[in-house]
Amino acid sequence: MTMSFLHKGNGRIVSGLGFDNRGRDVIMISIESSSGPRLAVLVSASAILAMFALRSACGTETENLNFSILPAPGQVTVDGKADDWDLSSGIFACGDVENSRDRFAVWIHAMYDSDNLYLLARWVDPTPMNNPGSSKGDYGFRGDCLQVRFLTAPDLDAPEVTAMLRSRVGKDPDPVRTSHWDCWMDRDGIDALGAAYGVAFNEGGPGNAKERGAAQAFRKDKDGRGYVQEIRLPWPLLVKPGVRLKAGGRLLMTVEPNFTVEGGGRLTIKDIFRPGGGVDRVFTFSSPGCWGVATLEPRGRLEPRPVRLSDGRQFAVKLANGVPEVDWSGLKRSELPQGFKTVSFSLPEDGYVSLNIWNEKGEVVRQLLTCVPFPAGSHQVMWDGLTTMSVRRPGDPVPAGKYAWRGIWHKGIGLRCSTGESSSTLSERCF
Numbered sequence: 001m002t003m004s005f006l007h008k009g010n011g012r013i014v015s016g017l018g019f020d021n022r023g024r025d026v027i028m029i030s031i032e033s034s035s036g037p038r039l040a041v042l043v044s045a046s047a048i049l050a051m052f053a054l055r056s057a058c059g060t061e062t063e064n065l066n067f068s069i070l071p072a073p074g075q076v077t078v079d080g081k082a083d084d085w086d087l088s089s090g091i092f093a094c095g096d097v098e099n100s101r102d103r104f105a106v107w108i109h110a111m112y113d114s115d116n117l118y119l120l121a122r123w124v125d126p127t128p129m130n131n132p133g134s135s136k137g138d139y140g141f142r143g144d145c146l147q148v149r150f151l152t153a154p155d156l157d158a159p160e161v162t163a164m165l166r167s168r169v170g171k172d173p174d175p176v177r178t179s180h181w182d183c184w185m186d187r188d189g190i191d192a193l194g195a196a197y198g199v200a201f202n203e204g205g206p207g208n209a210k211e212r213g214a215a216q217a218f219r220k221d222k223d224g225r226g227y228v229q230e231i232r233l234p235w236p237l238l239v240k241p242g243v244r245l246k247a248g249g250r251l252l253m254t255v256e257p258n259f260t261v262e263g264g265g266r267l268t269i270k271d272i273f274r275p276g277g278g279v280d281r282v283f284t285f286s287s288p289g290c291w292g293v294a295t296l297e298p299r300g301r302l303e304p305r306p307v308r309l310s311d312g313r314q315f316a317v318k319l320a321n322g323v324p325e326v327d328w329s330g331l332k333r334s335e336l337p338q339g340f341k342t343v344s345f346s347l348p349e350d351g352y353v354s355l356n357i358w359n360e361k362g363e364v365v366r367q368l369l370t371c372v373p374f375p376a377g378s379h380q381v382m383w384d385g386l387t388t389m390s391v392r393r394p395g396d397p398v399p400a401g402k403y404a405w406r407g408i409w410h411k412g413i414g415l416r417c418s419t420g421e422s423s424s425t426l427s428e429r430c431f
């Protein structure tokens with residue numbers, strides 16, 4: 001069952017070609033069973049993109065809470081080598097630890113001294129630094145790229161800070177500084193290191209960060225299965241004038257490591273969150289209220305803390321020759337359950353796809369895709385017959401019946417969905 005997305009009017013509302021008994025343009029998916037869903041076994045070779053769509057169903061993402069920035073033990077040379085680093089703290093970030101921790105994952109470490117904040121990303125990536133973009137015009141996050149976001153203030157508990165964390169949009173009140181950093185190597189071997197200021201990306205930026213003391217270096221692992229990215233960010237690029245963070249100080253921080261994946265797609269991971277819920281993995285970039293609290297630790301050489309997953313499981317970490325290793329014993333590799341139903345669609349251009357499964361009552365039973373990036377072309381994603389799950393609870397099998405899917409796509413934040421039948425609901429879901 002291969003169908004195409006269809007434009008409606010001038011907007012970007014699309015729906016599957018097909019039919020139902022209400023005359024809507026949708027695809028009917030029939031599930032027949034006398035005792036729960038029994039879905040047809042489907043063949044999908046496509047795979048890698050389908051796997052990403054299934055990521056939430058079959059794998060577990062890391063969800064590390066808060067973060068430690070260690071004092072630099074000595075002078076830090078930005079050369080892509082970690083021999084000048086205290087690696088006793090840091091987080092392991094992965095979007096699917098059961099299936100992808102050996103292919104798409106990264107350790108993030110940070111240190112500080114009186115002049116700079118340092119970042120070290122130790123990537124697990126069999127295609128090191130293969131971002132297809134150019135730093136002369138493309139966005140780095142479309143491929144291998146480390147995105148890091150900071151919110152600095154003298155006192156994170158000050159009323160103006162807590163107020164802006166609740167409001168979600170607007171401007172940074174003084175003396176708050178929000179900075180969104182994109183750090184990557186482009187296709188021509190140029191290392192790109194830049195930032196936008198303001199929680200809403202509307203307050204300029206540091207200009208040419210490298211001319212102001214920022215630096216970045218990359219080094220491929222000898223086995224070709226990963227690389228190290230070392231970054232230096234002078235404090236004046238991270239704080240408002242007059243603000244100075246010292247040992248014991250705190251800031252907010254979150255990371256979004258990105259990977260180029262086969263076929264030109266993008267895989268993104270979100271990590272470092274604040275305890276207490278409210279994790280926003282879609283609009284993480286504009287939700288500093290869920291970013292983790294990063295502490296400038298007075299002392300280094302800490303006891304490594306365990307890797308935490310979104311379902312609360314934790315896996316011990318120990319240092320081996322100063323390098324953290326995770327003990328994954330007890331982690332079961334999840335297998336794709338039998339009986340998926342495929343949804344096929346094609347995109348005329350690269351874009352972000354959201355796709356819901358609806359029951360005959362017109363209720364959304366499953367949010368199958370939520371702003372998932374896909375390149376132009378034909379794709380298949382699979383539905384396991386379950387309702388929408390949460391990080392704490394798996395979905396339930398849907399009852400036997402007829403189900404339809406509807407999808408929308410857009411080319412990025414800033415576009416507006418419009419027109420099309422049933423557009424009001426879909427528009428709301430788009431943004």
Ligand SMILES: [Ca+2]
Binds near residue numbers: 084
């Ligand atoms: Ca170094």
Ligand SMILES: [Ca+2]
Binds near residue numbers: 125127128130131
């Ligand atoms: Ca890569």
